[in-house]
Amino acid sequence: MPKRRLWRDTLVAYLFCAPAYTVFVLFIFIPIIWALFLSFYDFNIMTFLFPDFVGLRNYQKLLTDRYFWLALKNTAVFSIMYVPISILAGLVFALMLQERFPGRNIFRLSIFIPSVISMVVASIVWMLILSPGSSGLANRLLAAFGLESKGWLSDSRLAMFSIVIVMVWKDFGYNMLIYLAGLQNIPEELYQAAELDGASKLQRILKITLPLLKPTTFFLSVTTIIGSFQIFTPIYIMTGGGPGYATTTLVNYLYTKGFQEFEMGYATAISFVLFVILLGLTIVQRRLSRDADTVI
Amino acid sequence: MKGKLLIFLAIVLLSTSLCAKEITFWFAGGDPTLDLPVVQRQVEEFEKETGIKVKLVVVPWAEDPHTKLQVAIMSGKAPDLVKLGSPFEHVLARFGVLEPLDGLISEELKEQLLPSVLTASFYRSITPKDMTGKLISIPYFTDTRAILYRKDIFQERGVPEPIGWTWSEFVTYAKQLTFDRDGDGKIDVYGFGTAANYTYQAVMYAWQAGGELMGADDRPAFTTDEFNEGIKFYADLFNVHKVVQPGAINVDLWDVRRQLAEGTIAMYIDAGDSAKELQKILGDNLGVGLLPTNEKTGKFTSYFGSDALVIPKQSRNKAEAAKLLEWLVDKDRMTEYCIVSGFLPARLDSAADPHFSDSPVVSMYLRQLEDAHAWIAHPEANFIARTLRVEIQNAISENSDISAALKRAQELVEKQLKDKGFLK
Numbered sequence: 001m002p003k004r005r006l007w008r009d010t011l012v013a014y015l016f017c018a019p020a021y022t023v024f025v026l027f028i029f030i031p032i033i034w035a036l037f038l039s040f041y042d043f044n045i046m047t048f049l050f051p052d053f054v055g056l057r058n059y060q061k062l063l064t065d066r067y068f069w070l071a072l073k074n075t076a077v078f079s080i081m082y083v084p085i086s087i088l089a090g091l092v093f094a095l096m097l098q099e100r101f102p103g104r105n106i107f108r109l110s111i112f113i114p115s116v117i118s119m120v121v122a123s124i125v126w127m128l129i130l131s132p133g134s135s136g137l138a139n140r141l142l143a144a145f146g147l148e149s150k151g152w153l154s155d156s157r158l159a160m161f162s163i164v165i166v167m168v169w170k171d172f173g174y175n176m177l178i179y180l181a182g183l184q185n186i187p188e189e190l191y192q193a194a195e196l197d198g199a200s201k202l203q204r205i206l207k208i209t210l211p212l213l214k215p216t217t218f219f220l221s222v223t224t225i226i227g228s229f230q231i232f233t234p235i236y237i238m239t240g241g242g243p244g245y246a247t248t249t250l251v252n253y254l255y256t257k258g259f260q261e262f263e264m265g266y267a268t269a270i271s272f273v274l275f276v277i278l279l280g281l282t283i284v285q286r287r288l289s290r291d292a293d294t295v296i
Numbered sequence: 297m298k299g300k301l302l303i304f305l306a307i308v309l310l311s312t313s314l315c316a317k318e319i320t321f322w323f324a325g326g327d328p329t330l331d332l333p334v335v336q337r338q339v340e341e342f343e344k345e346t347g348i349k350v351k352l353v354v355v356p357w358a359e360d361p362h363t364k365l366q367v368a369i370m371s372g373k374a375p376d377l378v379k380l381g382s383p384f385e386h387v388l389a390r391f392g393v394l395e396p397l398d399g400l401i402s403e404e405l406k407e408q409l410l411p412s413v414l415t416a417s418f419y420r421s422i423t424p425k426d427m428t429g430k431l432i433s434i435p436y437f438t439d440t441r442a443i444l445y446r447k448d449i450f451q452e453r454g455v456p457e458p459i460g461w462t463w464s465e466f467v468t469y470a471k472q473l474t475f476d477r478d479g480d481g482k483i484d485v486y487g488f489g490t491a492a493n494y495t496y497q498a499v500m501y502a503w504q505a506g507g508e509l510m511g512a513d514d515r516p517a518f519t520t521d522e523f524n525e526g527i528k529f530y531a532d533l534f535n536v537h538k539v540v541q542p543g544a545i546n547v548d549l550w551d552v553r554r555q556l557a558e559g560t561i562a563m564y565i566d567a568g569d570s571a572k573e574l575q576k577i578l579g580d581n582l583g584v585g586l587l588p589t590n591e592k593t594g595k596f597t598s599y600f601g602s603d604a605l606v607i608p609k610q611s612r613n614k615a616e617a618a619k620l621l622e623w624l625v626d627k628d629r630m631t632e633y634c635i636v637s638g639f640l641p642a643r644l645d646s647a648a649d650p651h652f653s654d655s656p657v658v659s660m661y662l663r664q665l666e667d668a669h670a671w672i673a674h675p676e677a678n679f680i681a682r683t684l685r686v687e688i689q690n691a692i693s694e695n696s697d698i699s700a701a702l703k704r705a706q707e708l709v710e711k712q713l714k715d716k717g718f719l720k
Contacts, residue, residue: 045366046391061715066708067686131551132543133560154543156693242493243546244690259363261679262387 058269071253090175123237156246182216324361374608390675396430416670433604435642445563458585466588470539473562489564502526572638
């Protein structure tokens, strides 16, 4: 290929990519670098134009801030519970709803609907369901079976679990949809061949479906983990991070520090730590799933 | 001649239009079906009376007016007058963006404001030095907390109205009001409703016991015996006396209000606007009483909050803004606003109006206001309140040592205040 034409083709390719790169650079890359820069300053909204340079003090403060460590622990606990349950639930329902039976589309729709409902609306509805005492639907159900009512959102041992339930309900329909798309990419011939070889249903799932769904699982695990570390709205609305600090996650904590206690520089440092954690987790996952070279 | 007359008229019109100043007034909160029409009308009357145009901007609480105000100040577009939720003015004063009102407001107005409420309008912190001791806001209204109770449940259990109760009587009656009505072995009514995620719900007892949130040296005072005694009394209602409704450790106060309306709790502590809402549901069955009295101190202290009016330093129309401020907190206008909104007037002469003094509900709130305490008037108020709340909630939740929790809160707050330059 003549050099001049190669140059022209390359330029055209870059021009096609330019809009996406412009958006990425303006709204993602520059803010990340800007956040890193700001995390070395002490400022709030009103002193934004005249921030005080404090060097690494915000990061030093993080090391001794017990509430930051509690928030980090809570975020990890939420992620450990939420990620596997929501992915597994998505997979199980995708496998069930892949089969042909009457009303299949209605089931698919009803499971997917929560993921398009506003998180605020869903949180308020669940707050009413999980209301304390005998006023909430969940406790009335328990009472109908002769069981003691629970402090779903007020018991520090239960509150985070309740948030996990809400988030799994909200998100597993989306995971199911992605898995359904992944299942449709698996050639039917593989199942037919396995059936001829006498493979059972379970063996077909374990030996064909799951390995071929690996790229989908990788995609979902990356996006779900990132999402789980960014959880904010349901906690802000349903528990306010309480009782005590039982449900305060990193994003809730940085919101409190930045917007309620006017420590924007410190909040930015927390957000940068969150960014580094997510980057690290994504790199680890990428390494672990090297053979997952196709992502839907 | 005609030509000269026309020129003269044109000059008059031009000069009038140039002189007619426009000021911007930000109003945080408000209900479009309740108090906002009153504010709107009062502002229109001000425009007619003074010729000063007012651009009224209502920012609902849901839209976070305090953050919006900070952004406006940062971008050099601060309004001329702002009604905000106290003690946020202390945060603004800490950054030197508020105009001290000492010289802008008449002495007559200052004399008419309830002294205890006005005290919270003075900036006390040592940073920045030029603001210390300055008057930074004027209370627009105030509101205290009293006991709201169901008369039918009190009668059913033979409990007298909650006026002048001592702490021990409060516990005795709360126990008496906690009962299993249908005999199925489960508690149907809890004697006392509360929400421990509102710091003041616990701190009121510390005040009653003689404690203070902040000491005279501007250090937190959570570790004093009096403060400990008060918070322990509150915690014991949960874990020792077991008179508090399930879920009280982390619940919205509107949920507690609903529980009183449903009759699953017999009493709780809340503000006058809640009393107004509950009256619509319970009618005369709603009673209002005073907080219990600590036997040693004789105090029955409650918490009072207020919304306040401030003038940002950036305002180019400070004199006009001050005029509007005085207009809005005039006796008749404050009285009218408080009648409609259900809040309490911050003026002595307004409070003496028969509408308030003759109403059994409002008069009880006014009685409670005689022994009421303002919230922390400090730029770090949010941090202080959060730290204290979290430690108290944890201690109640885990049934652990209250004094250890308060000691931890004290250390954390002291460290923060030192880091921020408020303590040496």
